[in-house]
Amino acid sequence: MSDKEEKEIHRIREIESTNLARDEIRDLVIETKKEVGQENDALAEQINIIFKQHNILSYDIVGAIGAGKTALLEKISESISSKYRVLVICGDITTRVDADRIERHNAETIQINTGRECALNAYHIYQIINNKDLTNYDVIFIENVGNLICPSDFSLGTDNRVVIVSTTEGEWVVEKHPMLFKMSDIAVINKIDLRERLGTNVEKMIKDAKKINPNITILTTSAKTGQNIDKLIKCLGL
Ligand SMILES: Nc1nc2c(ncn2[C@@H]2O[C@H](COP(=O)(O)OP(=O)(O)OP(=O)(O)O)[C@@H](O)[C@H]2O)c(=O)[nH]1
Ligand SMILES: [Mg+2]
Numbered sequence: 001m002s003d004k005e006e007k008e009i010h011r012i013r014e015i016e017s018t019n020l021a022r023d024e025i026r027d028l029v030i031e032t033k034k035e036v037g038q039e040n041d042a043l044a045e046q047i048n049i050i051f052k053q054h055n056i057l058s059y060d061i062v063g064a065i066g067a068g069k070t071a072l073l074e075k076i077s078e079s080i081s082s083k084y085r086v087l088v089i090c091g092d093i094t095t096r097v098d099a100d101r102i103e104r105h106n107a108e109t110i111q112i113n114t115g116r117e118c119a120l121n122a123y124h125i126y127q128i129i130n131n132k133d134l135t136n137y138d139v140i141f142i143e144n145v146g147n148l149i150c151p152s153d154f155s156l157g158t159d160n161r162v163v164i165v166s167t168t169e170g171e172w173v174v175e176k177h178p179m180l181f182k183m184s185d186i187a188v189i190n191k192i193d194l195r196e197r198l199g200t201n202v203e204k205m206i207k208d209a210k211k212i213n214p215n216i217t218i219l220t221t222s223a224k225t226g227q228n229i230d231k232l233i234k235c236l237g238l
Helices: 004-021 023-053 067-078 097-103 124-130 178-183 191-198 200-211 230-236
Strands: 057-063 084-094 109-113 137-143 160-166 187-189 217-220
Touching: 004 178, 023 124, 023 178, 057 067, 067 084, 067 097, 067 187, 067 230, 084 097, 084 124, 097 109, 109 124, 160 178, 178 187, 178 200, 187 200, 187 230, 217 230
Parallel strands: 057 137, 057 160, 084 109, 084 137, 160 187, 187 217
Antiparallel strands: none
16 A cells, blocks of 8 residues: 555544544544554454464455345355365344355354444454364455445454445445555455446446556456356455
């Protein structure tokens, strides 16, 4: 990430904190938020070391509500499970719906319910991996809580971050949520099978993602028809 991009992220975070606080506690709010972020990042670094010690390939899957994160993970798990031992950690405010869906495709799953929290953080993941024998896995996917805002505040210690949006969210969704595109390695535009019916300008979405992060790899997929799932798996290095 360039200095300019880092400054922009810092600026957005400050605006966010400033809007939340009364004048007399504004500095405290900003400082506390910074400390929480630093503690999270330190733990995320430890998690990454643990993943590496176990030769585990790890991915944080973030994206809009309903963009197809679980549907893509179902397809990916099905396809790679003969080669890799897969664990999927699913984050949702409530229910085990996503974990149950993925478990039918030969992956082990754990569901974390975050209650009112809108993203997973490094503490959630640390607790899970502390209670698991990691020698049982080659690949760990973490499906974050569906939204394009909060997950940018918390790194989880994975090697890669994949951001997923879809043609149903409108062609402005990328430019309106630059943070996660800046911080991700791969961007997936899913539900490409609906592109014509909806008239979504996918080229604009691709252009916006490249402008925000020139290094990001962009793929268009359909979890429904299976289009480009093989390319996505290759892109993930699996
Ligand atoms: N037509 C079409 N539908 C899709 C595709 N991918 C997912 N869907 C459908 O979109 C809906 C939401 O998909 P999910 O996989 O649950 O989305 P998600 O991102 O995991 O949603 P949350 O976990 O709730 O944020 C489901 O009805 C899927 O069947 C796709 O590529 N094409
Ligand atoms: Mg899901």
